Amino acid sequence: MRRIVITGMGAVSACGMSAPALWEAMRDARSGIAPLVSPDPGATLRMKVAAQMKDFDPKPHFDETRLGLLDRSAQTTLIAAREAVSQAGIEFASSGALAQRSATVIGTGVGGELSREEQSRRLYRDNSTRVHPLSIVRTMPNAPASHVSIEFGLTGPAFGVVSACASSNHAIIQGAAMLRSGLADVALVGGTEACFSLSGVRAWEAMRVVADDTCRPFCKQRRGLVLGEGAGVFVLEILEHARARGATILAELAGWGMSADAGDIVAPSAEGAANAIRAALDDAQLNPEQVGYINAHGTATPANDPTESKAIRMAFGAHADSLAVSSTKGVHGHALGAAGALELVAAIGALREGVVPPTANFLDPDPACDLDYVPNQAREMPVHAALSNSFAFGGLNAVLALRRYPD
């Protein structure tokens, strides 16, 4: 079987403009959650806090003509992709053959939401009869994938993936599956979200799942999720390809599992999540005992955290008590379609540095959440294999299984 390794990573988030900045914040439990910068300062909002890229200015990163084509979700994707490609030290331009064997898959929950809202305001608020001519190409959810392929000249298979909060993991899996099946040798994969439109914020408020204080996964005082934004992109390669060019390997993407709850559109199912976890272990040929760390979905909603804890118990049996499980969402927020990509940085960090990032903002344990959540303090421990969970509204589950490389 063709083995798949990760040779580059890039991330932009509320915790800074690079993957190392995000990793250090996660490791040190330094939260990027802050008072919400309102998309409409005139509006009274119930949402009080968020993990936003407050000082983000795209101008230094793109020339003016190009910037006009890019929704914020595509801007962040490109910046993360540049970091990942630069770390991988891979040169696409010099080889047409390599470019053709390189795939691009980027997930997003809602695509060009801010561009859509901007044009809606023109129509419905300003009674304008015209919208911007680039509205379609800015808002289409495949735009981030297209821009990555254009930037690096990748002419292999490319497309976007949508599965709400599991979009990143599904996108990463699609890229990896193409490598394993022989459709490509290299893939740029990841996810992005730029969701702080007024209509988006209002819609989340109306669902009444958003915390007004901060994000406290798995603890008794958790009050819901806190929205975040950002993007994460990774370079996946066939092991032989990475070896042949002497690349530094960050981790092996050993396997993956996907499932659908086929039940409720919102309420999560422990059975569905456990099925995806088991499928990932099987696919990676990992025994439960080999896994040391799980980066949990851990949204801090009343429903997710006990359900996910139960799912981990169902899949791991007695070994569940020996696992370090943490949610890093208290640091980078819930970045929806970018969540899995930001969280893969945590799993890679744990494997490479032998440090498990903690669950930030943890107060008191909840009897319904009875695993070891590594509260507030990072833990030094060798991690040979790790999982990264993403479970989406709609009952769509996607789990990544990673191995330390070399191990």
Add this chain to the structure above:
Amino acid sequence: MSESIQDQVFKIIAEHGKVDVSEVKPESTLKDLNIASLEAIEIIFDIEEHFDITMPDRDPDFDTDSAQGLVDAVNEALAAKQNESGGSS
């Protein structure tokens, strides 16, 4: 005589729960009435629209709260709204 706040709230609950309004009692919980959490947030939305108020954010025990709890919350929100409009004039 116009409908009381309680009658109006119970009517909204009954419509969503597909039950007769007479089945909604002050002590009924949404669970008793077989109302799923997704419908519960729709009830809140309809109440907010109906009374033009903003309800306080959902408490963790919202699902088990009684119909009376919703009526109390509406009364509080209406009082707050009245104070606001009175104070700003």
